[in-house]
Amino acid sequence: MYNIAVIGCGVIGVTTALEIQKKYGGIAKVTIVADKFSPKTTSDIAAGLWEPYLLAENDEEDVIRWSKATFDFILKLWKEGKAKDAGICLQPAVNLFNCKNYNTPKWVSVTLGYNELGVRHLESLSKQYNQSFTGGFMFMGFTWEPILFLPHLQKQFLRNGGTIIEKHVQRFNELEDFDVIVNCTGLEARNLSCDRSIVPIRGQVIRVYAPWQYITYLIQCDDDEDACYVIPNRDSVILGGTKQQSFDTTINKNDTDRILKNTSKINYALAKCKKISEVVGLRPSRYRVRLEDEYIETNSGKILGIVHNYGHGGAGITLAIGCAKDASNLVENVLKIKYSKL
Numbered sequence: 001m002y003n004i005a006v007i008g009c010g011v012i013g014v015t016t017a018l019e020i021q022k023k024y025g026g027i028a029k030v031t032i033v034a035d036k037f038s039p040k041t042t043s044d045i046a047a048g049l050w051e052p053y054l055l056a057e058n059d060e061e062d063v064i065r066w067s068k069a070t071f072d073f074i075l076k077l078w079k080e081g082k083a084k085d086a087g088i089c090l091q092p093a094v095n096l097f098n099c100k101n102y103n104t105p106k107w108v109s110v111t112l113g114y115n116e117l118g119v120r121h122l123e124s125l126s127k128q129y130n131q132s133f134t135g136g137f138m139f140m141g142f143t144w145e146p147i148l149f150l151p152h153l154q155k156q157f158l159r160n161g162g163t164i165i166e167k168h169v170q171r172f173n174e175l176e177d178f179d180v181i182v183n184c185t186g187l188e189a190r191n192l193s194c195d196r197s198i199v200p201i202r203g204q205v206i207r208v209y210a211p212w213q214y215i216t217y218l219i220q221c222d223d224d225e226d227a228c229y230v231i232p233n234r235d236s237v238i239l240g241g242t243k244q245q246s247f248d249t250t251i252n253k254n255d256t257d258r259i260l261k262n263t264s265k266i267n268y269a270l271a272k273c274k275k276i277s278e279v280v281g282l283r284p285s286r287y288r289v290r291l292e293d294e295y296i297e298t299n300s301g302k303i304l305g306i307v308h309n310y311g312h313g314g315a316g317i318t319l320a321i322g323c324a325k326d327a328s329n330l331v332e333n334v335l336k337i338k339y340s341k342l
């Protein structure tokens with residue numbers, strides 16, 4: 001029986017742990033080790049919109065492959081009638097750009113159909129929002145809400161025979177008795193893996209009660225001051241946001257005012273709705289998602305095989321299933337090297 005530890009219980013940790021259980025069935029014992037659980041992870045702050053966002057220099061083909069695996073996973077649950085338990089909601093998303101260099105991203109082909117917005121439509125929206133939109137598209141996709149699905153997936157992991165341990169891991173060699181360690185620590189990989197290329201992209205969001213808002217809007221501009229988004233969830237609507245490189249998790253009044261000003265251009269009623277909460281989360285951003293195996297030697301001369309899966313920026317929910325599949329394949333590499341017999 002192989003012993004596999006997954007550090008982290010956000011969206012990346014839980015989906016990776018489940019994928020490893022699926023791949024290794026009865027021949028591996030999987031343990032999640034984490035110091036924070038739902039509803040206290042960064043993942044819980046996310047609206048859970050399926051849309052590749054803030055992904056720096058990741059290869060477009062990888063982004064399409066990872067996000068398609070997640071889309072197919074969500075679609076399957078939705079078709080099986082599991083949407084309610086899994087926190088899934090089908091909804092249209094309108095993306096508008098006030099950017100000099102606008103190109104429709106290739107990932108739109110993954111969705112349940114999309115339309116480019118025509119010149120007339122853009123002109124009328126530009127007038128409405130007091131912008132000069134250079135392009136836009138609309139697609140049918142999903143929100144997959146972490147605060148609803150994380151507890152559900154955790155239970156599934158336990159039902160499959162997994163173990164969960166609450167613990168802060170200071171150094172990988174604390175887990176040296178495991179055959180493989182899978183690192184899904186998000187922004188904290190900065191400390192655990194001493195990886196300074198992972199940085200926080202600060203996201204401040206306001207949740208309001210607006211059950212009549214069904215459509216997602218994302219407005220992206222060359223000047224971030226004018227950018228905003230509105231994403232409906234099951235029990236609230238998320239108004240955002242910010243994307244500053246910063247560790248500051250306090251609520252900034254200027255950001256609040258700007259979010260309300262910009263989103264009220266989409267619908268002036270949103271700014272007047274009952275506020276449910278306002279929070280700041282730090283997106284784990286890296287020039288590229290780190291999905292690779294690494295081998296380190298402990299003081300006692302033992303070689304630890306580590307699989308890294310972190311740095312998903314503003315799209316951890318969108319990429320989760322595809323990255324979990326790649327991570328579980330890397331686990332196989334580590335086991336092969338360790339036992340040369342899989």
Ligand SMILES: Cc1cc2nc3c(=O)[nH]c(=O)nc-3n(C[C@H](O)[C@H](O)[C@H](O)COP(=O)(O)OP(=O)(O)OC[C@H]3O[C@@H](n4cnc5c(N)ncnc54)[C@H](O)[C@@H]3O)c2cc1C
Nearest residue numbers: 008009010012035036043049169186188203281316317318
């Ligand atoms: C405001 C906001 C909105 C967002 N909206 C979306 C969206 O709509 N769609 C989307 O796809 N993405 C969205 N994101 C991005 C998404 O939230 C992240 O990419 C994702 O949550 C990263 O997940 P993770 O599991 O890597 O990290 P986390 O959720 O931070 O989980 C990390 C886990 O590792 C554990 N851990 C860390 N270090 C240690 C240690 N040393 N010892 C033990 N345990 C440790 C933590 O306790 C935790 O369990 C949003 C982010 C923000 C901030």
